[in-house]
Amino acid sequence: MAVYKRNYSAYTGSVTSVGSRIFVVARYAFAEAWSSKITIGLFTVCLVPCLVFMFGIYLANNPLARSLIGAKGSQFIAIDASYFLRILQTQSWLALVLTSWVAPRLIGFDLADNALPILLSHPVSRFNYLLGKFLALAASLSVVTWIPCLLLFIYQGYSSDLPWVAANLRIAAGLIAGAAIWIGFLSLLGLALSSWVKWRVVATGAIFAAVFVPAGVGAIVSAVLRTRWGFLLNLPFMMSSLWPRMLGAPEFTIHTGRVLPTTAIVVMLALACMVCASMLNARIRAREVVRG
Amino acid sequence: MGIIDLDRLTVQLATRTVLSDLTGQLQGRAIGLLGPNGAGKSTLINTLLGFHRPVRGAARVFGLDCHRDSAQIRGGIGYMPENDSFIGNMSGVHFVRYMAELAGLPPEVALERAHEALFYVGLGEVRYRKVSTYSLGMKQLVKLAQALAHGPRLLILDEPTNGLDPVARQRMIQLIKDIREEGSIRLLISSHLLRDIDETCDEVLILKNGRIAALTNIEEERRSNRSFVELETVGATERFSASIRGLGCECASFPGGRIKLVIPDNIESRDLYTIASEQGVQIRRMNQRRDSLEDIFLRAMENGRERTAHGSL
Numbered sequence: 254m255a256v257y258k259r260n261y262s263a264y265t266g267s268v269t270s271v272g273s274r275i276f277v278v279a280r281y282a283f284a285e286a287w288s289s290k291i292t293i294g295l296f297t298v299c300l301v302p303c304l305v306f307m308f309g310i311y312l313a314n315n316p317l318a319r320s321l322i323g324a325k326g327s328q329f330i331a332i333d334a335s336y337f338l339r340i341l342q343t344q345s346w347l348a349l350v351l352t353s354w355v356a357p358r359l360i361g362f363d364l365a366d367n368a369l370p371i372l373l374s375h376p377v378s379r380f381n382y383l384l385g386k387f388l389a390l391a392a393s394l395s396v397v398t399w400i401p402c403l404l405l406f407i408y409q410g411y412s413s414d415l416p417w418v419a420a421n422l423r424i425a426a427g428l429i430a431g432a433a434i435w436i437g438f439l440s441l442l443g444l445a446l447s448s449w450v451k452w453r454v455v456a457t458g459a460i461f462a463a464v465f466v467p468a469g470v471g472a473i474v475s476a477v478l479r480t481r482w483g484f485l486l487n488l489p490f491m492m493s494s495l496w497p498r499m500l501g502a503p504e505f506t507i508h509t510g511r512v513l514p515t516t517a518i519v520v521m522l523a524l525a526c527m528v529c530a531s532m533l534n535a536r537i538r539a540r541e542v543v544r545g
Numbered sequence: 546m547g548i549i550d551l552d553r554l555t556v557q558l559a560t561r562t563v564l565s566d567l568t569g570q571l572q573g574r575a576i577g578l579l580g581p582n583g584a585g586k587s588t589l590i591n592t593l594l595g596f597h598r599p600v601r602g603a604a605r606v607f608g609l610d611c612h613r614d615s616a617q618i619r620g621g622i623g624y625m626p627e628n629d630s631f632i633g634n635m636s637g638v639h640f641v642r643y644m645a646e647l648a649g650l651p652p653e654v655a656l657e658r659a660h661e662a663l664f665y666v667g668l669g670e671v672r673y674r675k676v677s678t679y680s681l682g683m684k685q686l687v688k689l690a691q692a693l694a695h696g697p698r699l700l701i702l703d704e705p706t707n708g709l710d711p712v713a714r715q716r717m718i719q720l721i722k723d724i725r726e727e728g729s730i731r732l733l734i735s736s737h738l739l740r741d742i743d744e745t746c747d748e749v750l751i752l753k754n755g756r757i758a759a760l761t762n763i764e765e766e767r768r769s770n771r772s773f774v775e776l777e778t779v780g781a782t783e784r785f786s787a788s789i790r791g792l793g794c795e796c797a798s799f800p801g802g803r804i805k806l807v808i809p810d811n812i813e814s815r816d817l818y819t820i821a822s823e824q825g826v827q828i829r830r831m832n833q834r835r836d837s838l839e840d841i842f843l844r845a846m847e848n849g850r851e852r853t854a855h856g857s858l
Contacts, residue, residue, distance in 0.1 A: 261665055263729040264658065264696025268649030271616055277646045285634070366633045366677070371691065374594050374624035375647035376616040539596045 274377045278385025286355045299347040299397035314412035334502035348394045356443025357456035359386045373539040390440040399432035427500035445529035448536040485521045547572040548731045553602030563588045565755045573748025575725045578735040580752035586735045623692030627703040633677030641691045648695035662694040682713035701733045721745045743838040751845040759845035778802040780826035
């Protein structure tokens with residue numbers, strides 16, 4: 254039917270499956286996130302360290318290039334678990350910056366315009382809606398975390414003379430798992446805080462605050478009570494302890510004697526995720542909750 | 546099976562019972578939902594959409610349970626909420642397409658139907674503008690377009706003429722009438738404005754304090770109601786009254802030459818003028834009316850008050 258014919262006609266064609274609507278939400282959210290020039294700018298900035306690390310791998314595997322810049326010795330740069338740990342850490346903290354910008358865009362527009370009643374009146378559950386937003390954010394963060402990390406790993410495997418890949422598969426697995434934990438946590442945190450803070454700029458600040466303010470509190474608790482458990486509030490510390498264990502790299506915390514058990518870190522992250530999930534559950538509703 | 550079946554439906558929000566023991570079958574082509582503020586109209590709509598879980602009883606749309614089969618029901622419903630509800634950062638066509646895709650249309654079909662729906666409601670020329678730049682009337686229309694785009698079986702319109710100027714209101718009413726006449730969509734229209742319901746609906750559910758005050762087929766009610774005539778006369782009023790009683794009219798005279806009549810179907814206004822002329826009585830004013838929706842509504846509210854008074858004794 255031509256669009257200019259102002260007649261209404263019922264739709265009689267096929268419909269997509271209810272499960273696939275998650276990807277509709279994710280697709281539109283992803284498009285919304287990347288429609289901003291600032292997102293593109295941040296993405297570009299996030300990839301700059303990857304170029305530097307790639308250059309490092311190139312130098313480490315190319316004696317001619319090393320000699321051209323005046324570096325001597327075959328162990329100019331050791332491409333090992335520690336090297337990839339540095340890549341993962343750098344990219345992960347840049348992912349926090351990207352989250353603080355992207356997450357409020359995904360939820361903020363819907364809440365600001367009161368779009369939830371209309372969105373959830375369609376055959377999309379609250380869980381599916383949130384899962385769609387989560388997937389969009391996780392996909393956005395993936396392009397600056399585990400995907401470039403894995404590409405660098407593949408590049409190192411390609412450049413290396415030795416059967417390097419087979420001997421270091423744990424690094425690849427650690428990169429993917431370490432980034433996945435971080436992406437999952439950041440996505441939940443970003444969405445939860447964005448759903449509670451009306452203004453997007455404030456939400457951006459709140460995401461940073463949620464990461465660094467408890468870290469300060471945890472440091473004070475640890476110092477005053479002379480206990481290591483205060484560091485369970487310190488997300489940067491926890492992740493800096495967890496990532497080396499996943500990649501098989503030496504931990505810097507071993508030297509300082511403030512080792513946190515892996516189980517405690519995982520439980521703490523799980524608790525934080527549950528808090529975020531309950532925040533989302535309370536906020537993402539088609540209607541205001543009536544109390545009293 | 547009606548379009549909407551209510552079976553002792555009781556809904557509580559927190560500790561407050563908002564809908565209490567609603568029972569009835571709604572089967573009109575266009576069903577009006579009337580009631581004063583706080584009567585439970587929006588709660589009933591939200592329950593039909595599966596947003597609220599009944600504490601007792603059930604509500605069914607096309608035979609499907611509103612809570613258990615909410616996804617299936619929502620797929621067949623187009624919902625136009627009362628308040629502003631859209632994604633302002635999207636263009637009109639982008640927004641309607643998104644909603645159509647969420648309702649289950651494949652992307653290409655959703656885009657085509659989004660264009661059609663926007664042209665249908667009269668927003669064809671502004672469909673590439675961001676929704677946030679639309680006027681209030683246009684925002685109402687884009688909400689209607691998104692509710693229509695996926696071809697629902699039931700269209701729920703919550704205060705569709707809210708905030709519209711007279712021209713925009715008339716346009717909205719005409720669109721609703723067109724949709725009703727097209728016949729493939731049933732309508733449930735919630736409104737404070739009796740006139741809107743009167744113009745568009747053939748059945749009305751009146752709520753008061755969370756209970757059904759009346760469930761009426763407006764057309765049948767009108768057909769069964771007799772005509773009332775109010776006259777203002779000058780001259781021999783008593784004799785004139787006696788003569789028209791002789792025609793079979795029920796008649797009551799009041800001071801100042803005012804007469805109220807209930808005239809049978811076989812008597813027409815012309816007969817009254819003929820008798821008046823024969824008796825030299827001047828009819829200065831004649832006001833003929835049938836029971837309006839307003840009468841039905843007021844009667845329902847009155848009955849509700851009586852029921853409440855009896856209940857409290």
